[in-house]
Amino acid sequence: xxxxxxxxxxxxxVWDDTLKMLGANAGLLTAIAGVFLFLPAVLVAHxxxxxxxxxxxxxxxxxxxxxxxxxxxxxLLSALVNMVGLIAIYLLLLAAPRMTVxxxxxxxxxxxxxxxxxxxxxxxxxxVAFLLFVIPFIYLxxxxxxxxxxxxxxxxxxxxxxxxxxxxxxxxxxxxxxLLVVLVYIAALIINVAVSSALGIVIVLLLGSExxxxxxxxxxxxxxxxxxxxVATVLLAAIYRALTSRPxxxxxxx
Numbered sequence: 001x002x003x004x005x006x007x008x009x010x011x012x013x014v015w016d017d018t019l020k021m022l023g024a025n026a027g028l029l030t031a032i033a034g035v036f037l038f039l040p041a042v043l044v045a046h047x048x049x050x051x052x053x054x055x056x057x058x059x060x061x062x063x064x065x066x067x068x069x070x071x072x073x074x075x076l077l078s079a080l081v082n083m084v085g086l087i088a089i090y091l092l093l094l095a096a097p098r099m100t101v102x103x104x105x106x107x108x109x110x111x112x113x114x115x116x117x118x119x120x121x122x123x124x125x126x127x128v129a130f131l132l133f134v135i136p137f138i139y140l141x142x143x144x145x146x147x148x149x150x151x152x153x154x155x156x157x158x159x160x161x162x163x164x165x166x167x168x169x170x171x172x173x174x175x176x177x178x179l180l181v182v183l184v185y186i187a188a189l190i191i192n193v194a195v196s197s198a199l200g201i202v203i204v205l206l207l208g209s210e211x212x213x214x215x216x217x218x219x220x221x222x223x224x225x226x227x228x229x230x231v232a233t234v235l236l237a238a239i240y241r242a243l244t245s246r247p248x249x250x251x252x253x254x
Contacts, residue, residue, distance in 0.1 A: 009173050009242060011180055017238040018231070021093055028092055028101050029230060036085020037226035040078040045218035048074050083115055084108050086233055087152055093237045094153035111152060118151055118159035125163075142178030143170045149240040169243050177239060184235055188228040196220055 022029065048071045051063040068075070087108035091099055099107065122144055130137040146166040147159070156162045170177055199220050207213030 009176055011176075014180065014235070014238045014242050017241060018235050021234050021238060022231070025092060029089060029234070031101050032085050032088050032092070032104070033226045033230045036081050036088065037229050038222045040081045041225045042218045042222035044074060044078050045221050046215055080112070080116075082229070083119065084112060086148070086229075087111050087115055089230070089233050090149050090152035090237060093234065094149060094240065111157075114157045114159060115148070115151060118147055118162055121159050121163070122147060138178045138182065139174050141181060142174035142176070143167050145177065145181060145236060146170060146240050146243070149237050153240065169240075173243070180239070181232070181235070184232065185228075188231065192224045192228060196224060 051067045084105065085108075088101070088104040091104040091107055092101070095104070095107070125144065126137055126140055129140045144163055144166050146169055147162040150156055150165045150169070151159065151162040154162075154165065156165060200217060203209075203213050203216045203220070207216065209217065
């Protein structure tokens with residue numbers, strides 16, 4: 001297959017494919033997102049909420065360090081559950097032959113160790129790029145973000161091979177991919193802030209921020225967080241589909 005060119009990559013095509021995959025798999029994706037993305041977010045937000053207080057940056061940092069030291073095991077468990085869900089979503093959308101939800105979750109477990117290593121390497125690379133300057137961060141985001149669907153869809157169990165494949169697949173398209181991902185995240189952030197603020201005010205006024213009110217706030221936050229992660233994951237799957245010539249994937253949602 002020839003390397004993709006700028007003319008081959010269309011935002012409208014990718015976004016249409018994202019919506020098509022979300023619509024065609026709404027029930028299955030909702031089931032996975034509900035268990036592996038929404039539920040952990042609600043439990044963490046309700047039972048181990050981030051600390052409040054601190055009047056200076058130093059005090060806030062100290063509170064956050066203490067909170068992480070006390071709750072790191074719960075955050076790690078939540079992250080692992082999230083990763084199983086993300087792998088299952090990629091398998092559901094990209095694996096051949098097609099899988100059921102149960103089959104995708106079961107198949108995700110042996111992939112999890114490789115996905116963990118990839119996530120650590122990818123996040124460290126992006127963190128270093130961000131420390132250098134925001135421009136290298138954005139560029140690397142565009143060049144390396146396809147490593148996750150590649151690791152799952154192409155059964156490339158070496159994280160470094162998946163990163164190399166992402167680098168090759170996105171050649172000439174790094175900025176375009178990065179811009180699309182950033183735009184979607186910015187849109188999601190605006191929607192999240194608007195919805196959580198509006199509903200949060202109503203919930204706090206009617207029920208307060210403790211007890212039932214606190215649980216409802218956690219549920220709202222969990223829904224928004226799960227929805228954002230789900231859309232971002234399907235978006236990466238759509239970008240991957242746009243840059244690969246796999247007849248089984250091209251026909252799947254047509």
